[in-house]
Amino acid sequence: MITPPSSTPFSYVLGLADDALVSAQRMGWWISRAPQLEEDLALANIGLDQLGQARNLLTYAGELEGAGRSEDDLAYLRDDRDFRNVWLVERPQTDFGVAMARLLVFSAWQAELYAALALGEDPTLAAIAGKAVKEVAYHLDHARRWVVRLGDGTEESHARMQVALEAEWPYVEELFGPVDGAVVDPVALRDAVLTTVESVLAEATLVVPQVAPARGGGRRGLHTEDLGYLLAEMQHLHRSHPGATW
Amino acid sequence: MSAEVSFDELLADDGRVEPRDPMPEDYRRSLVRQIAQHAHSEIIGMQPEGNWISRAPSLRRKAILMAKVQDEAGHGLYLYAAAETLGVDREDLLDQLHTGRQKYSSIFNYPTLTWADVGAIGWLVDGAAIVNQVPLCRCSYGPYARAMIRVCKEESFHQRQGFEILHTLAHGTPAQKAMAQDAVDRYWWPALMMFGPPDADSPHSAQSMAWGIKRFSNDELRQRFIDMTVPQAEALGLTLPDPELRWNAERGHYDSGPIDFTELFEVIQGNGPCNAQRMGHRVRAHEDGAWVREAASAYAAKQAARAAGEVA
Amino acid sequence: MSTRDWPLWEVFVRSRRGLSHVHVGSLHAPDAEMALRNARDVYTRRQEGVSLWVVPSAEIVASEAGQREEFFDPAADKIYRHPTFYEIPEGVEHL
Numbered sequence: 301m302i303t304p305p306s307s308t309p310f311s312y313v314l315g316l317a318d319d320a321l322v323s324a325q326r327m328g329w330w331i332s333r334a335p336q337l338e339e340d341l342a343l344a345n346i347g348l349d350q351l352g353q354a355r356n357l358l359t360y361a362g363e364l365e366g367a368g369r370s371e372d373d374l375a376y377l378r379d380d381r382d383f384r385n386v387w388l389v390e391r392p393q394t395d396f397g398v399a400m401a402r403l404l405v406f407s408a409w410q411a412e413l414y415a416a417l418a419l420g421e422d423p424t425l426a427a428i429a430g431k432a433v434k435e436v437a438y439h440l441d442h443a444r445r446w447v448v449r450l451g452d453g454t455e456e457s458h459a460r461m462q463v464a465l466e467a468e469w470p471y472v473e474e475l476f477g478p479v480d481g482a483v484v485d486p487v488a489l490r491d492a493v494l495t496t497v498e499s500v501l502a503e504a505t506l507v508v509p510q511v512a513p514a515r516g517g518g519r520r521g522l523h524t525e526d527l528g529y530l531l532a533e534m535q536h537l538h539r540s541h542p543g544a545t546w
Numbered sequence: 547m548s549a550e551v552s553f554d555e556l557l558a559d560d561g562r563v564e565p566r567d568p569m570p571e572d573y574r575r576s577l578v579r580q581i582a583q584h585a586h587s588e589i590i591g592m593q594p595e596g597n598w599i600s601r602a603p604s605l606r607r608k609a610i611l612m613a614k615v616q617d618e619a620g621h622g623l624y625l626y627a628a629a630e631t632l633g634v635d636r637e638d639l640l641d642q643l644h645t646g647r648q649k650y651s652s653i654f655n656y657p658t659l660t661w662a663d664v665g666a667i668g669w670l671v672d673g674a675a676i677v678n679q680v681p682l683c684r685c686s687y688g689p690y691a692r693a694m695i696r697v698c699k700e701e702s703f704h705q706r707q708g709f710e711i712l713h714t715l716a717h718g719t720p721a722q723k724a725m726a727q728d729a730v731d732r733y734w735w736p737a738l739m740m741f742g743p744p745d746a747d748s749p750h751s752a753q754s755m756a757w758g759i760k761r762f763s764n765d766e767l768r769q770r771f772i773d774m775t776v777p778q779a780e781a782l783g784l785t786l787p788d789p790e791l792r793w794n795a796e797r798g799h800y801d802s803g804p805i806d807f808t809e810l811f812e813v814i815q816g817n818g819p820c821n822a823q824r825m826g827h828r829v830r831a832h833e834d835g836a837w838v839r840e841a842a843s844a845y846a847a848k849q850a851a852r853a854a855g856e857v858a
Numbered sequence: 859m860s861t862r863d864w865p866l867w868e869v870f871v872r873s874r875r876g877l878s879h880v881h882v883g884s885l886h887a888p889d890a891e892m893a894l895r896n897a898r899d900v901y902t903r904r905q906e907g908v909s910l911w912v913v914p915s916a917e918i919v920a921s922e923a924g925q926r927e928e929f930f931d932p933a934a935d936k937i938y939r940h941p942t943f944y945e946i947p948e949g950v951e952h953l
Contacts, residue, residue: 328599332619335834338886340616341616344613345899345903355609371605396835397838449892456841533600541603541722543719545718566920613903627884635862846889
């Protein structure tokens, strides 16, 4: 089947792809480090879903660009100034509370986003989103259950979960910031996402943080220092052998 | 009828023992030891390969590797569950691992220095594990045998992906081929040691065979692995680091050089390259997760109390 | 039994519609919701199922090995319960 030329901008799809890719890269860290063996499997499943979304989106971004770049070219051969992901996903997450707070926000946002894209006019993007929307529904469910258990668990877990939430909250607003050529207007997702997240926090006996938003800029290629290290690790082997196949 | 007699009859009649059957304490203890050690090996085995998840050289390889290391968590989980049917708790078995009272396979105390090591582990280490594990699918203890059937089914993709990694490297650039050969050079002898000491020095073997826990001797399985692997190495275009390796038409097997078991015993004694690192990683993950496990238990207790309150 | 770990749950999977749920193994989970989700992540990674049951292991009532003879041996001589017990004249079909 020949799909008609799409007016969807390369940079928009790339941003969504990078969100998924960088998130999957952070999630992969947890495999062998989860609090319980069952959770190693659960987090690996989530990471694999995100990586799958990233691969589909990168491949499509490459097609839109029309310069012959593959998923691997885009993942491994761009520097951090060319990555378009939000700050939320790129910082280290080596605390389980942080991981679940972030997953709650990220999956609540992805759920709204993919649901809207699945109904959109770009058939390729709609197909990718239609598959992903089921995956992120499960991620959201997983994050929700953990945030509630940690928030309403022990005194220690409640305190740690609140701290984790405070740490992630400055990065929420960037998700709703304007993006050139956005297929789904980011700001239109804000109410639905915050309603979902805040209802979980209420059930978890946690307080919605009152913090100033971080500066952001990921969609324009301005990142935290953390992304450079993440990419250095992710890309070094691929880049050490130019042109090799793996 | 004594428990001992009915157990012997059971073994003779069915060859299968199930959790609630009478069984000699030695049989039970021996199974717990073996299954726990096997489970520990699976979860410690997540580390050497997990070491490359963040650096896998393509997104396809990254996905495969994540799924593979995830499978190892699953295998550990199935095996702990099998051990728990013998009246022990997973938490206690983990304690024994974390305090060094129970062992795991020494192979995982070797480092994964290059990407090719991920291939060598899949091909050689998982290959050796499969040779060891296939007979366990017919082991006399039902839950262990059933867990192994599941493990073996899932494991077959592991060996193939390892072979594919090495095949791609061996047919790639000169640097990639050298990387593949170096990995095989480092992993060949440790893989052979996975079958344990020679039969003459294997303290538990005879009893395990009589109980139907073990079906073939260490040396038989090692020979089977060598016979399988040599032609595969030829297909890869890689050399196995044993100058004495040659086909013996009379025996119908490959002859191989002597294995330096002093090396194996060194690693078992804790002097392998990564013993402390592997244990440190495992214990840290467990300790860092304690607050999470406690929170979930506390929440479950609260919910149960709330439900009881609503009913009352 | 130690109380430090989450309770043990038995997992049953229906591999496809039309078939019964079959026991596949067990896992640990703090409560039923998490047990169900853990079962999904642990036991259906390769499309093994379309439906799941989880049951607290402690709730399973099992026959004792020591009762095997009194429970199951008496059925052994009731061979008239099986169709092969009956002799049918040559040539009679659909029976």
